[in-house]
Amino acid sequence: MKGVLSHFLLQIPVLILLLILLFMDKSQSSPISGAKYSFSIRNKVHVLPYDISPNTQPLPFIPLLAPSPLIPFTNDSLPKLSGLCSLNFSAVQDIMTKTATNCWTTFAPYLANVVCCPQFDAMLITLIGQSSKYSGLLALSKTQANHCLSDIQKVLVSQGANENLNNICSVHPSNLTEGLCPVASVDEFESIADSSRLLTACREINPVNECCDQVCQNAIDYAARKIALNDMSNSNGNSSLPPKIARIKDCKNIILRWLAGKLNPSTSNSVFRGLSNCNLNKVCPLVFPNVTRITNECGNRIRNQTTCCKTTKSYVSRLQEQSFVTNLQALKCAVSLGKKLQKENVSENVYDLCHISLKDFSLQGWYC
Incomplete structure (x- = not known):
């Protein structure tokens, strides 16, 4: 009698597991509809070989059948966007997904210097650059910048990024404007800068060689100086003009956005990450306390x-x-x-x- 009872007790966990699997199979066959973005954002999550439609929200998997731990668990809630941002999010949806992964909620503060913030910056440049194909503008107004940065943050957070990403990477709405650079449109930029030289130097870079030879960086520096100083020749010594260094820095951002509009999103993201790595390794990012x-x-x-x-x-x-x-x-x-x-x-x-x-x-x- 004891042997039969013990055998029966051993079978209980197996029966429970089978019931759970049966319940999961049925629950996942019932789609749950929800609102969609005004643009397409893909969440790449490896799951079981069930056919789950994009608008289906499956129940949590049991640990035995969980997806790879390297795949982040995304927030399935859909953010409510302002509707006042003119940027073309769908053009860089893969780059936004990559940014959310690189700035994953828990690790963003620790990866900020090396991975997260360089990718966030590259994404912002690529986003504005791709949108310039239709708008003809390489910068946003202050009002648009506020709405767009808020919407970008919401989308990234919905995909798992840290909620304080803007603070972690010190990104403000002003970073999406022209800043102190006197040029903000594609036509005006191309009338001043040597665009063919820029494309030749920066269309494709070798991350190692670029940090040594600085071919693309030198082309960007030259163009930035030319644009920044374009209206200074007529200033007659006007001391109210912004400092030269600050203008050049802001004009570099304009140049990068222009490049992003000429390259495909994946290529531009790789180029900008390569350029940021060159600058990244020049200094120590740590702050030394009292010794x-x-x-x-x-x-x-x-x-x-x-x-x-x-x-x-x-x-x-x-x-x-x-x-x-x-x-x-x-x-x-x-x-x-x-x-x-x-x-x-x-x-x-x-x-x-x-x-x-x-x-x-x-x-x-x-x-x-």
Whole structure:
């Protein structure tokens, strides 16, 4: 009798699993309709071999049958947009999906410097550039910029991006306008700049060679200076004109948007990411707190090596919490911290003494 009872009890989990599968199969065959965007946004999620229509909202999968953990779970709720943004979102829907994934809610603050913000910037440039094909404009008005940035944020959040993305990447409505650049239309731009030279230099770049040779970057710099200084020759020394450097910087954004209008979205996104990587690796993105504790334990003559190394490693571990960094950035950070310690009379090479390497400057290296 006990053997029969125990055999029956062992079968209960199997029966429950079969019932769950049967329930899921039936529940997923009933579509749930919902409102749609005024444009098309595709959510790429790998699921079971059930035929689920795009407007179907399936019930959560049980862990055994869950999609790949590398595929983000998106928010199926549809955002309510302003209807006042003229940008063509559907032209860059794949780029927007990629941006949402790169700026995934939990990891966005840590990936901001290396992945998220460069992709967000590239998406904004590509979006305005693609829309310029129809509008003839390379910038938005302040009113439009407010509506569009709000709508962009809503769409990205609906696909899993961090709700504070604009703050994380320091993006404001003014970033979508012409800023201080005196040129904002495609026709005016092409009447001043050497557009053929720009396209030849930037149509396709090698990420490694570009960072060294700077062919595309030099072409952009030359065009930006020409556009920024275009109306200064008639200024008669007018001191009210904005600073030259600020104008050139804003004109570079206009040039990038123009390029985005001449290239397909995928190509332009790759080009802009390559250019941003060149600038990304030039500086250390980490902020160094006060090094007094290291100076006290490791300065002048080290009295206790264990205490010195413990203090130094604790300091470096706190740096890891700020952001992910690339290998080249880690090198810049190690050099910068080394110089800072030398100025504070830490003459010993604490990196060798305490076995601190480049990977210790990055959060991702801590897990290796």
